[in-house]
Amino acid sequence: MAETTAPYGRKTQKEPAVKEVHVLWSPDGLGCDGDTIAVTAATQPSIEDIIMGAIPGLPKVHLHNRVLDYSQGGDEYMKVWHAAAEGRLDAPFVLVIEGSIPNEDIKAEGYWAAMGNDPRTGEPITLNTWIDRLAPKAFAVVAAGTCAAYGGIHAMAGNPTGCMGLADYLGWDFRTQTGLPIVNVPGCPVQPDNMTETLLYLLYEAAGLAPMIPLDEQLRPTWLFGKTVHEGCDRAGYYEQADFAREYGSPKCLVKVGCWGPVVNCNVTKRGWMGGIGGCPNVGGICIACTMPGFPDKFMPFMDEPPGASISSLAIGAYGRVIRGLRAMTNDTVNKEPKWRHRGRDLTTGYHPSTYGNGSAATPARR
Amino acid sequence: MATVTQPRTGTGTDNRQLVEMSWDPITRIVGSLGIYTKIDFANKQVAECHSTSSIFRGYSVFMKGKDPRDAHFITSRICGICGDNHATCAVYAQNMAFGIKTPPMGEWIVNLGEAAEYMFDHNIFQDNLVGVDYCERMVKETNPKVWDKAQKTAAPNANIHKYRTIADIMTALNPFTGEFYREALVMSRLTREMFCLMEGRHVHPSTLYPGGVGTVPTQQLFTDYLVRLMKYIEFMKKVVPLHDDLFDFFYEALPGYEEVGRRRVLLGCWGAFNDPDVVDYQYRHMNEWGKAMYVTPGVIVDGKVVTHDLVDINLNIRILLGSSYYEDWEDKGKFVKVDPLGNPVDIRHPWNQTTTPKPQKRDFNGNYTWVMSPRWYDKRTGDYLALDTGGGPIARFWSTALAGLVDIGYIKATGTSVKIYLPKTASLPDVEFEWKIPKWSNAIERNRARTYFQAYAAAAALYFVERAMKEVHAGNTRTWADFKVPDDTYGCGFHEAVRGVLSHHVVIRDGKIANYHPYPPTPWNANPRDVYGTPGPYEDAVQNTPIFEENGPDDFKGVDIMRTVRSFDPCLPCGVHMYTGNGKLVEVRHTPMFGAHK
Ligand code: SF4
Ligand code: SF4
Numbered sequence: 001m002a003e004t005t006a007p008y009g010r011k012t013q014k015e016p017a018v019k020e021v022h023v024l025w026s027p028d029g030l031g032c033d034g035d036t037i038a039v040t041a042a043t044q045p046s047i048e049d050i051i052m053g054a055i056p057g058l059p060k061v062h063l064h065n066r067v068l069d070y071s072q073g074g075d076e077y078m079k080v081w082h083a084a085a086e087g088r089l090d091a092p093f094v095l096v097i098e099g100s101i102p103n104e105d106i107k108a109e110g111y112w113a114a115m116g117n118d119p120r121t122g123e124p125i126t127l128n129t130w131i132d133r134l135a136p137k138a139f140a141v142v143a144a145g146t147c148a149a150y151g152g153i154h155a156m157a158g159n160p161t162g163c164m165g166l167a168d169y170l171g172w173d174f175r176t177q178t179g180l181p182i183v184n185v186p187g188c189p190v191q192p193d194n195m196t197e198t199l200l201y202l203l204y205e206a207a208g209l210a211p212m213i214p215l216d217e218q219l220r221p222t223w224l225f226g227k228t229v230h231e232g233c234d235r236a237g238y239y240e241q242a243d244f245a246r247e248y249g250s251p252k253c254l255v256k257v258g259c260w261g262p263v264v265n266c267n268v269t270k271r272g273w274m275g276g277i278g279g280c281p282n283v284g285g286i287c288i289a290c291t292m293p294g295f296p297d298k299f300m301p302f303m304d305e306p307p308g309a310s311i312s313s314l315a316i317g318a319y320g321r322v323i324r325g326l327r328a329m330t331n332d333t334v335n336k337e338p339k340w341r342h343r344g345r346d347l348t349t350g351y352h353p354s355t356y357g358n359g360s361a362a363t364p365a366r367r
Numbered sequence: 368m369a370t371v372t373q374p375r376t377g378t379g380t381d382n383r384q385l386v387e388m389s390w391d392p393i394t395r396i397v398g399s400l401g402i403y404t405k406i407d408f409a410n411k412q413v414a415e416c417h418s419t420s421s422i423f424r425g426y427s428v429f430m431k432g433k434d435p436r437d438a439h440f441i442t443s444r445i446c447g448i449c450g451d452n453h454a455t456c457a458v459y460a461q462n463m464a465f466g467i468k469t470p471p472m473g474e475w476i477v478n479l480g481e482a483a484e485y486m487f488d489h490n491i492f493q494d495n496l497v498g499v500d501y502c503e504r505m506v507k508e509t510n511p512k513v514w515d516k517a518q519k520t521a522a523p524n525a526n527i528h529k530y531r532t533i534a535d536i537m538t539a540l541n542p543f544t545g546e547f548y549r550e551a552l553v554m555s556r557l558t559r560e561m562f563c564l565m566e567g568r569h570v571h572p573s574t575l576y577p578g579g580v581g582t583v584p585t586q587q588l589f590t591d592y593l594v595r596l597m598k599y600i601e602f603m604k605k606v607v608p609l610h611d612d613l614f615d616f617f618y619e620a621l622p623g624y625e626e627v628g629r630r631r632v633l634l635g636c637w638g639a640f641n642d643p644d645v646v647d648y649q650y651r652h653m654n655e656w657g658k659a660m661y662v663t664p665g666v667i668v669d670g671k672v673v674t675h676d677l678v679d680i681n682l683n684i685r686i687l688l689g690s691s692y693y694e695d696w697e698d699k700g701k702f703v704k705v706d707p708l709g710n711p712v713d714i715r716h717p718w719n720q721t722t723t724p725k726p727q728k729r730d731f732n733g734n735y736t737w738v739m740s741p742r743w744y745d746k747r748t749g750d751y752l753a754l755d756t757g758g759g760p761i762a763r764f765w766s767t768a769l770a771g772l773v774d775i776g777y778i779k780a781t782g783t784s785v786k787i788y789l790p791k792t793a794s795l796p797d798v799e800f801e802w803k804i805p806k807w808s809n810a811i812e813r814n815r816a817r818t819y820f821q822a823y824a825a826a827a828a829l830y831f832v833e834r835a836m837k838e839v840h841a842g843n844t845r846t847w848a849d850f851k852v853p854d855d856t857y858g859c860g861f862h863e864a865v866r867g868v869l870s871h872h873v874v875i876r877d878g879k880i881a882n883y884h885p886y887p888p889t890p891w892n893a894n895p896r897d898v899y900g901t902p903g904p905y906e907d908a909v910q911n912t913p914i915f916e917e918n919g920p921d922d923f924k925g926v927d928i929m930r931t932v933r934s935f936d937p938c939l940p941c942g943v944h945m946y947t948g949n950g951k952l953v954e955v956r957h958t959p960m961f962g963a964h965k
Contacts (some may be wrong), residue, residue, distance in 0.1 A: 002402040021408065021582070027447075028392070030399065030423075030424045031447065032444055032445060032446050032447035032450065033397045033446075033447040033448065033855075034444075034447025034448070034450060034570050034571065035447065035449050036397075037448045037570060038447075038569075038570070039398070040491065040495075040555065041393065041555075041556055041559050041569065046552075048543055048549060048552065051543055052544075055399070063917075066392055066393075066394050066395075067394070067395065067396070067397060068495075068542075069394040069395065069495070070394075070499060070504070070542050071394055072390055072393070072394060072924055072925055072926070072929050073390040073391065073392050073393040073394040073395075074389055074390035074392075074393075076390055076783070077394050079707040099375065106468050107726045109694065109727055109728050110725075110726030110727045110728060111422075111726070111728065112423050114818065116392060117389070117391055123728075124729065125825025149633065152444075153441060154424045154429075154813070156429050156433075156441075157429070158426040158428065158429040158431060158432060159425055159426045159428065160429070160724055161423065161424065162414055188444065188739065189447060189570060190570055204717065224580070225598070225631065227440060231432075236897075246575075246579035247847055247849060248576050248578070248846065248847040249473075249579065249580065249581055249582070249583060249584075249845065249847045250583075250844035251583050251843070254581070257816060260836040265855075268568070272563075272715075273563045273567065273568040274556065274559060274560060274563060274569070275556070275560055277560045277561075277563045277564060277591075278560070278562075278563025278564065278566075278567050278568045278569070279567060279568065279572040279573070280567055283563075283564075283567045283573070283574060283583070284567065284571070284573075284574045284581035284582045284583050285574040285579070285581050285582070287573075287574070288440055288573075290571070296437075296440075296441070300434060301433075301435055301436055301437050302433035302436070302437055303434075303436045303437070323489070348526075349429075349721070350682055351428060352448060354723075355694055355723055355724065355725040355726075356725075356726060357726075357727075
């Protein structure tokens with residue numbers, strides 16, 4: 001808008017700094033492929049918008065994802081992964097990991113998660129090996145969904161695989177060659193447009209058309225996760241009047257029947273699930289905090305009233321400021337993962353294996 | 368494939384030129400699946416096949432000790448494309464365990480959500496994942512002669528779907544550039560919006576609870592659903608004839624194609640869509656409310672019904688080991704000795720199963736997979752049947768057709784077929800489709816049933832919307848019933864996940880989950896050889912599948928094998944491995960890319 005003198009018919013589309021980018025998307029962690037499926041629901045932008053170049057300024061995008069690939073799989077599919085690992089890829093790549101990262105060190109042999117085979121030995125290659133090989137070479141590393149970001153459901157207390165989030169695995173201070181931290185897009189599954197929008201941002205960044213992606217302490221894009229569920233909820237009017245649902249199916253505020261909205265960072269109440277439709281508290285579903293580092297353990301049992309909810313509701317209005325303080329405190333706690341999601345040879349989830357063949361003594365779970 | 372070990376079962380000692388080929392992981396399915404084949408190129412046939420999985424997550428392990436009310440939230444995360452089927456099935460099991468009867472409006476909303484899931488999932492899988500195996504690019508690369516013929520073959524239903532030749536249909540299926548591929552993708556969003564209206568979000572619902580749903584039922588809610596449904600119905604009026612044209616063409620262009628993926632008719636269906644007038648979730652009445660479902664449960668062997676009784680179905684489920692990475696539990700105690708009707712419950716039944724993972728090296732002579740081998744015990748013969756789901760629809764139709772029970776205005780089961788009536792839509796008149804029991808349980812018929820079932824789900828949804836609207840008009844808007852969790856109890860849920868049978872078995876002790884075992888369709892389909900040596904359904908269906916692909920070993924794509932595997936709609940981390948028979952391994956190749964690795 002500053003260039004008032006721009007002539008009619010000028011070229012508005014700058015050539016991107018890079019012509020092509022590969023997106024290597026592995027849904028092979030301990031997950032459910034739900035984030036891959038979710039992106040097929042996105043419309044802002046849609047997956048075809050990105051792949052077919054419907055958005056100005058984008059480099060040509062080559063998506064490599066097991067679920068959506070044209071090939072029949074096997075070597076034809078894996079060749080690009082091997083090429084990237086060996087530094088032979090012809091263009092920069094974004095690595096997307098979906099599913100939580102198992103701890104392969106807690107047992108003597110076998111694998112928890114694998115993708116393809118080693119051409120020399122015929123043994124399965126673990127996802128962890130792929131991450132070790134690819135992350136240092138990637139332009140950007142993205143954790144798609146809560147499992148990959150923080151561990152999620154598969155990392156709950158008592159789990160037998162010792163799994164964790166990508167940042168727990170690579171280190172929270174991990175930086176790519178280009179100086180980018182891991183980018184977490186949590187959600188179980190990820191809200192479709194949140195995922196494609198983040199990818200779009202990174203592609204713009206790769207193309208030299210956007211500055212460093214703004215991330216918060218939990219490595220989430222700030223413009224998507226800066227507000228709470230409660231701040232976007234259309235039931236907040238009931239909350240303000242302390243008018244609470246006592247049963248499911250009521251249009252009132254759900255905090256007494258389990259909603260965690262006040263302390264959860266997520267934009268789904270504002271954005272809806274897809275095309276503005278659906279969501280959680282706004283359509284009658286309690287917020288179970290599926291985007292949070294503390295998910296699921298710190299929020300279970302989900303159907304109970306969250307601790308502090310009644311204090312909050314009594315205090316509504318008059319003590320607004322105090323409540324905001326309390327909220328920040330709770331929000332801090334739930335923005336931290338449970339202690340058992342870590343690397344190393346010890347399994348501390350509370351599961352006691354006698355069959356892992358390494359004689360490792362597991363220590364009890366702490367919350 | 369240097370690690371391939373000696374085969375443990377052989378197909379003979381002949382000196383056939385067997386070439387081993389692998390695809391690991393397989394693309395265009397949900398979950399990590401690998402295929403290892405041994406192909407006899409001279410005789411154009413697959414020689415042998417084994418099946419294995421590549422991840423373990425441990426739901427049955429980490430659910431122990433958790434609050435049983437959380438089960439549906441947790442188990443939804445088992446699957447990223449049909450998680451809501453798990454959530455629903457878990458709720459059914461919770462309802463039984465907690466002694467709940469859901470208000471009718473709650474049931475209609477669940478039925479509408481699940482119908483939208485079938486409409487969405489079959490659509491995206493069929494037209495964006497399976498369809499690629501039948502698209503122009505793939506057919507040109509694998510069967511140029513078939514492509515030539517397709518260009519000369521007029522599509523019989525061209526007046527309805529507007530694609531003049533079969534080749535035009537194939538071109539429309541090309542990924543991303545194909546017109547129909549993109550139309551299907553857009554439709555898959557419309558149906559997911561319908562899903563979100565009912566269950567909040569896709570794929571892990573936010574509004575499902577034991578006792579009903581949190582969705583607020585209003586005139587607006589059902590209207591928003593209905594207008595989208597009618598668009599989908601219009602779409603189906605073109606899609607069914609389009610797929611009929613495409614699939615019929617394959618039989619015509621490649622005589623003998625009925626043998627691809629063919630297997631003995633051994634089908635299981637656990638029933639879908641409860642009738643709120645009948646279901647009370649009491650085990651004692653399970654036979655009655657099971658038969659009232661709008662998709663009839665049943666076990667079909669060699670085209671004949673063995674049972675439609677859910678109690679019978681339940682009691683004869685057996686979980687076998689044989690090739691899986693787990694400890695056995697025969698010596699552990701039983702959680703449930705007899706069912707509420709006094710029938711004994713076997714130690715190998717999911718209620719009594721104990722899951723103890725034992726990670727180990729993949730050994731094709733021993734254990735090679737994370738999948739166990741579910742079987743159905745046929746007490747008439749003493750066989751442990753390796754039932755398959757055929758990817759869901761074929762088994763649902765077969766069971767529903769033979770039972771002849773469903774009759775709801777838009778759908779009628781006749782005893783030999785299922786009739787589906789779709790009313791007038793914006794630009795197309797009303798139509799009747801009829802799914803008839805096919806001659807074979809094979810790749811093409813599994814796929815065809817998938818298309819017809821999309822129409823079935825839409826027709827059922829029309830009926831459910833009408834019933835739900837009636838409740839709104841009558842002021843019956845309660846969607847949820849309160850309950851208490853008993854300290855010691857157990858329950859089971861039966862449902863159809865999109866790709867086939869789904870059961871959840873829960874045992875509760877001291878108010879906490881003591882045992883939880885979900886059995887989704889893929890373990891039924893993708894399992895390995897069991898302790899009796901019976902191969903799982905993929906292994907069985909791929910073995911002896913004839914090869915029609917024109918490419919030789921150097922540029923072989925394996926499209927006939929892939930069409931077989933994808934016809935089952937695989938959806939879990941699992942894999943298929945194939946071995947040589949006793950014949951000497953001649954050559955080992957991965958999928959041919961730039962020639963072959965040796
Ligand atoms: S339902 Fe949840 S997010 Fe909405 S107002 Fe109530 S507490 Fe806040
Ligand atoms: S509102 Fe809560 S439950 Fe819903 S997506 Fe956001 S964090 Fe997850």
